[in-house]
Amino acid sequence: MEEKTKIRLTAAEMSTLWSQYINDTLAVCVGKHFLEKVEDEEVRPSIEKTLKIANTNLSTMQNIFKKEGFPIPIGFTDQDVNLQAPRLFSDTFVLMYFRQMSILAMAANSAALGMVTRLDVVTFHKRVLTDAVMMQDLTRELMLKQGTYIKPPYISVPDKVDFVKKQHFLAGFTGSRRALTSVEISHLFLNIQTNAIGKALITAFAQTVQDEEVKQYLVRGKQIAQKHIDIFSNYMKKEDLPAPMSWDSSITDSTTSVFSDKLIMFHVSAMIAAGIGNYGAAMAASPRRDIGLKYASLIPEISLYAEDGANIMIKHGWLEEPPQADDRDQLIKN
The missing domain is CATH 1.20.1260.10 (Ferritin, core subunit, four-helix bundle)
Structure with a gap:
């Protein structure tokens, strides 16, 4: 055998x-x-x-x-x-x-x-x-x-089991909006937190990076992360719910290079990939139209940012190729 x-x-x-x-x-x-x-x-x-x-x-x-x-x-x-x-x-x-x-x-x-x-x-x-x-x-x-663990917000325990009776449950652009569900709150909280951590990392990397093109790329990423934090936090604040804290104060004032530009670019790319996955999951789990479509509108922005990062890595020879399928057409030509 x-x-x-x-x-x-x-x-x-x-x-x-x-x-x-x-x-x-x-x-x-x-x-x-x-x-x-x-x-x-x-x-x-x-x-x-x-x-x-x-x-x-x-x-x-x-x-x-x-x-x-x-x-x-x-x-x-x-x-x-x-x-x-x-x-x-x-x-x-x-x-x-x-x-x-x-x-x-x-x-x-x-x-x-x-x-x-x-x-x-x-x-x-x-x-x-x-x-x-x-x-x-x-x-x-x-x-x-x-005492440093930040828990998601608390909400009241439901009085009883209930079912959705009106299409209003899905509305979000016009008229009154229903309150956020616990699932929507969870995803908003997670995406604020991951963006806050990502912003802190990118800020630290930008302080210490060597290549000017990479530095400008990181500055742009920091701005995108802050924009997304503000968007998601506004949803929470409108429900009188607390948003997670910023981690910017956890960075020192050092400007000495710690990690190579290659490692920094890969790390940022990995965070972007995780963020896209989080947004996709949040979009699927958010029945309220305004929230789901907001995630959908943000995904192209970070996808384009990821593509620009890949181009920088290719330009500098930093992007290691994963295993690929045989190119049969090329083999035939050879």
């Missing part, structure tokens, strides 16, 4: 492993900077745990790649981080950053488990998912203990 690990990797398995490898090399670079500068001894174990997980993942994936004769991606190396640079983020922000990254890891590996079939790859993604859940618990508990 053929050993299951000798079965060829599917396109989905190549994709999930390749993406995870690139992301873990980035996590190692970022984690090394955080570990070098951490001051809060309660935060240190979270950074050490993240680095250990990322390095274990890389080792496991390298073994799979070698068995398959699959070229090991370059991703990011020690050349992409300057450990001698001054501290760039507060320890409170580091915790929030890791919490956000664990959310993305949970989503990515849940999706991966729905596509992969080879036993060793399934086992790998199960472990990564378990580690992501563990990191989410670890960071949440510490932030709750330190």
Whole structure:
């Protein structure tokens, strides 16, 4: 009987492993900077745990790649981080950053488990998912203990179960509007929070980046993030609901380069991709027309921003190609 690990990797398995490898090399670079500068001894174990997980993942994936004769991606190396640079983020922000990254890891590996079939790859993604859940618990508990965890708003418990009786439930442009549902509030809160974290990261990157074109790109991203924060916050404020806090004060005044421009551009691109996914999910979960269409109108803006970022990365030779299907037409020509 053929050993299951000798079965060829599917396109989905190549994709999930390749993406995870690139992301873990980035996590190692970022984690090394955080570990070098951490001051809060309660935060240190979270950074050490993240680095250990990322390095274990890389080792496991390298073994799979070698068995398959699959070229090991370059991703990011020690050349992409300057450990001698001054501290760039507060320890409170580091915790929030890791919490956000664990959310993305949970989503990515849940999706991966729905596509992969080879036993060793399934086992790998199960472990990564378990580690992501563990990191989410670890960071949440510490932030709750330190009083830095920002909870979504509270609303009143319904008096009874009810059903929608009028089309007014879907309205949003004319006449009176119904109150936001708990689902709509949840997505608005999440998208304010992710934009706030993204804006803080981009601001810090813009302070330290080397290339002027990249700097201007980041400044534009900061403006887009603030615009989206204001839009989503206005929906909350009209319902007398609190919006999440800004993280801008968690950045130091350092202008010394910490991360390479290549790493910064990739990190921003990954955040944009996650944001587009969040907006799509929010649009599908928001029955009120004005909210759903607002998400729909914002997606092209950030998609265009993502395309401009990809063009900058291509121009500088920073965009590593993912595995691709054979170009049969080209093979025939050759």
